[in-house]
Amino acid sequence: MKVFLRRIGALVRLSLLELWRRNDMFVLLVLALVLLVPLSMARPFGAAGATRYFDEAALLLVWGYSLFISLGVGGRLFTSEFSSRTVYPLLAKPVSRGELLLGKYLGAVVAAWSALAFFYALWAVSSALRGGECLSACLMQAFVFHALFSALAVAAALCGSFLLTPSASTTLLAILFPAMFFFGRRLPEYAENVSGALRWLVKAFYWAAPHAEFFDMRQRLVHGWGGVDASVFLAVAGYGIAYSAVLLLLAGFLFNRKRL
Amino acid sequence: MNDNVFEIDNVCRMFGQVTAVDGLTLSLGRGEVTGFLGTNGAGKTTTIKMLIGLIRPTSGTVRLFGRDPVESSVRARIGYMPEMAYYYPFLNVRELLAFYGGVCGMDGKLVKSRTDELIEVVELVDAAKRPLKEYSKGMLQRAGIAQALLNDPDLLILDEPFTGLDPLARIHFRELIKKLREKGKSIFFSSHELGETELLCDNVAIMKKGRCIYHGPVGRLAGDGGGNLERLFLEVLEKGGVR
Numbered sequence: 001m002k003v004f005l006r007r008i009g010a011l012v013r014l015s016l017l018e019l020w021r022r023n024d025m026f027v028l029l030v031l032a033l034v035l036l037v038p039l040s041m042a043r044p045f046g047a048a049g050a051t052r053y054f055d056e057a058a059l060l061l062v063w064g065y066s067l068f069i070s071l072g073v074g075g076r077l078f079t080s081e082f083s084s085r086t087v088y089p090l091l092a093k094p095v096s097r098g099e100l101l102l103g104k105y106l107g108a109v110v111a112a113w114s115a116l117a118f119f120y121a122l123w124a125v126s127s128a129l130r131g132g133e134c135l136s137a138c139l140m141q142a143f144v145f146h147a148l149f150s151a152l153a154v155a156a157a158l159c160g161s162f163l164l165t166p167s168a169s170t171t172l173l174a175i176l177f178p179a180m181f182f183f184g185r186r187l188p189e190y191a192e193n194v195s196g197a198l199r200w201l202v203k204a205f206y207w208a209a210p211h212a213e214f215f216d217m218r219q220r221l222v223h224g225w226g227g228v229d230a231s232v233f234l235a236v237a238g239y240g241i242a243y244s245a246v247l248l249l250l251a252g253f254l255f256n257r258k259r260l
Numbered sequence: 261m262n263d264n265v266f267e268i269d270n271v272c273r274m275f276g277q278v279t280a281v282d283g284l285t286l287s288l289g290r291g292e293v294t295g296f297l298g299t300n301g302a303g304k305t306t307t308i309k310m311l312i313g314l315i316r317p318t319s320g321t322v323r324l325f326g327r328d329p330v331e332s333s334v335r336a337r338i339g340y341m342p343e344m345a346y347y348y349p350f351l352n353v354r355e356l357l358a359f360y361g362g363v364c365g366m367d368g369k370l371v372k373s374r375t376d377e378l379i380e381v382v383e384l385v386d387a388a389k390r391p392l393k394e395y396s397k398g399m400l401q402r403a404g405i406a407q408a409l410l411n412d413p414d415l416l417i418l419d420e421p422f423t424g425l426d427p428l429a430r431i432h433f434r435e436l437i438k439k440l441r442e443k444g445k446s447i448f449f450s451s452h453e454l455g456e457t458e459l460l461c462d463n464v465a466i467m468k469k470g471r472c473i474y475h476g477p478v479g480r481l482a483g484d485g486g487g488n489l490e491r492l493f494l495e496v497l498e499k500g501g502v503r
Contacts, residue, residue, distance in 0.1 A: 003365030010362025014348070021350040085346040089407065092312040092340035092417075093363045096332040260314045 007095055008103045015107020016114075018080075019073055029118065032065050036122055052222050055127070059218045062119040063146070067177055069115050070150045071170050073108040074157025078255070079166045087260065097255050105158060105248060112150045116143070141227040142217035148240035149215035153177060155247035156210060162254035181212040210243055263290050265415045265446045266311060271320030273306050273470075280306040281317070282470035288415070288448050293441050295457035296450040297493060298467030304450040305343060307467070308419055311448075312340050325414075336364060339413035343420045343450075345400030349393035353384050353403045356392065357410055364411045371410075378406040381436065383429075397424035405433065416440065418449035422456050434460060454490045466496055473497075 019025055036058050081087040081104075090100065120143050153173070160169030184206075191202040214236050220226065227233070264287045273281040281303040288294055298304050309315045310322050313329035327334040347356055354375055361371030379388050382402040387395065392403060401424045408416060422430055437447060437460050451457050457464060458478060466474040474496050 006362050006365050006367075010359050013362070014351075014359050017355070018348065018350060084349075085342070085344070086348055088309075088314060088342050088346055089340060089360075089404075090363065091314055092335060092338065092342075093360060093411075094332045094334075094336035094365065095363050099332075260309070 004099070007099050008106065011095075011100065011103025012107040012110060015073075015077070015104050016111050019108070019111040025069075025115070028065060028069065029115065032061070032119060033122065035061055036119065037126060056218055056222045058123060058126075059221065062116075062123065063181070063216075063218075065119060066112065066116050066146065066150055067153060067174070070112045070153035071157045071173050071177075073111055074105075074154035075161045075166045075170045077104045077108055077158055077161070079161050091260070098252055101158075101248070101252050101255055105154065105251075108154050108158070109151045112154055113147050116147055116150055120146070136227075138217065138221055138225075138227040141233060142221050144233075145215040145217055145236060145240075148237055148244075149212060152210055152240050152244045152247070155244040155251070159247045159251040159254070162251055162258065176209065177212045180209055181216065184209070184211050184213040211239070214239060264288060265290055265292075265325060266448075267321075267323045268307070268311070269321045269323075271307075271310065271317040271322060273303075273310060273315065274318045279470050281310070284320070284467075284470070284472050286465055286472055286475060288446055290414075290446055291441065291444045292463060293437065293447040293461050294449075294463045294465060295461040296448060296465050296467070297452075297454070297457065298450075299497065302467035303470040304467055305419060308340075308417055308450060311417060312338065336411060337414045339408035339411065339416045341401075341404045341408040341416075341418045341421055343423070345392075345395075345397070345404050347392050347400065347403060347407070350391055352389055352391050353379060353406065354388050356403060357407060360407045360410055366411060374410055374412070375406075378409055381409075382406045383432070398426055398429055401425055402429065405436070414445060416445060416447045416449070418447070420451060421449055422451060422453045430456065454493055466493065468497055 078087075078101075081090070091097070095103075120139070124139060156173055156177075157170060160173055163169065164172070187202055187206040191199050191206065194202060217228075220228070228236075266288050268284055268286040271281055271284045272279065284303070284307060286307075296304050296307070306315070310317050311324065311329060313324075313331070313335060316330065322329055324334050325337055329335065348359075351359065357375040357378065358371055361368075361374065366374075379385055382405050384399065384402055384406070387399060392400065395403065401421070405418075405421065408418065421433065425433060434456065440447060461478055463475065463477055465472055
């Protein structure tokens with residue numbers, strides 16, 4: 001167990017070092033800082049309603065950034081190992097492909113979470129400066145949900161990188177996740193309004209696609225509606241973990257079959 | 261008890277319709293140094309990849325310390341240096357060795373002491389804090405040697421270890437291999453450097469179009485007439501084997 005943890009720890013550290021030593025990560029964080037702070041601090045005409053819209057826009061930006069980071073790091077995890085061939089000396093060490101996949105995945109997730117924590121901290125501080133609550137239970141729930149979604153997005157990007165080319169996979173997921181985020185909850189309604197094979201197709205898609213909208217707590221946060229019930233929280237968390245696990249298992253299967 | 265560190269028995273490896281390795285049988289005894297020779301595309305790297313469990317043979321068996329090399333735990337006893345320096349450019353050599361030490365499951369203190377020792381052995385002390393992306397080809401090769409030796413392996417598998425090394429580094433590396441042999445380590449390396457092979461090896465294996473056309477002592481290859489390895493190597497390749 002100790003040896004296993006050392007291996008996983010080494011792989012996590014490597015993923016973190018790789019991501020934090022890339023300049024694009026810093027560019028993104030600086031960009032976030034420049035856009036998020038004015039948006040969340042703005043008080044147009046002193047109207048509370050208008051302020052909430054700006055707040056919501058800031059949170060939407062956080063979602064956009066975190067999706068960009070998750071898909072970017074997840075998609076690059078193994079494609080860079082294959083293209084630079086660093087995977088050869090690595091797999092000659094006493095590490096299994098499963099351990100390698102898990103370690104690199106966890107490293108990417110921790111990196112994505114650290115960026116997410118930075119965004120949320122920024123938002124919470126600016127909210128506190130405007131007299132709002134800095135660390136509410138609702139904010140905590142929103143962060144956990146968002147973190148689980150990030151882990152899911154990293155797993156999807158990782159799995160996609162074994163199935164398609166990195167750019168094709170990232171593009172597809174960059175369309176799928178926002179589409180589900182904005183229109184996912186409308187799919188059953190849409191299915192009722194179509195007939196024949198299309199209805200079944202829409203229903204099948206609804207059950208199979210990753211529901212990004214389940215993790216969205218922006219409205220509750222901005223309008224002060226409070227957090228969700230414990231049962232709902234556990235159900236959504238379970239959904240995120242189970243979906244990520246399935247994607248990781250599929251990625252592991254594809255990695256094992258990959259010719260090196 | 262079988263005293264071979266690895267055994268390759270009648271192994272074939274196909275890539276689609278292309279036969280990369282064809283009926284190869286080869287073994288390496290404990291404490292033995294064997295040079296693996298052959299022209300480009302002869303199947304040397306494919307054989308090495310099968311030995312370290314990166315790819316499986318299409319038919320035949322490969323055993324490493326009596327076990328399947330695909331089992332990750334058996335690879336704790338080997339050190340592998342790839343043909344090209346495939347390492348993480350954003351790390352420095354200390355971080356690289358710390359990473360590989362962690363992957364090998366080694367204790368942090370042991371990794372640190374081995375790192376200090378190996379950085380000195382490969383003469384990278386002055387460059388230890390520079391990222392690998394700033395290293396020359398020869399320096400990367402030396403970093404590669406250090407990572408291969410990190411877990412104090414029983415078997416060293418080196419793919420073209422002399423590539424990019426300057427004459428002084430070659431001499432140091434040659435001395436290092438001799439020291440490792442004295443310690444009873446087994447070494448298997450592919451090379452195009454016939455002079456180095458002749459100086460270092462007990463045995464040579466020569467590959468041609470996926471087949472092993474000679475495996476045995478360098479002396480037997482030379483026969484009674486003697487002669488340098490380069491001429492003999494060319495003769496064997498032309499004849500397709502040894503009488």
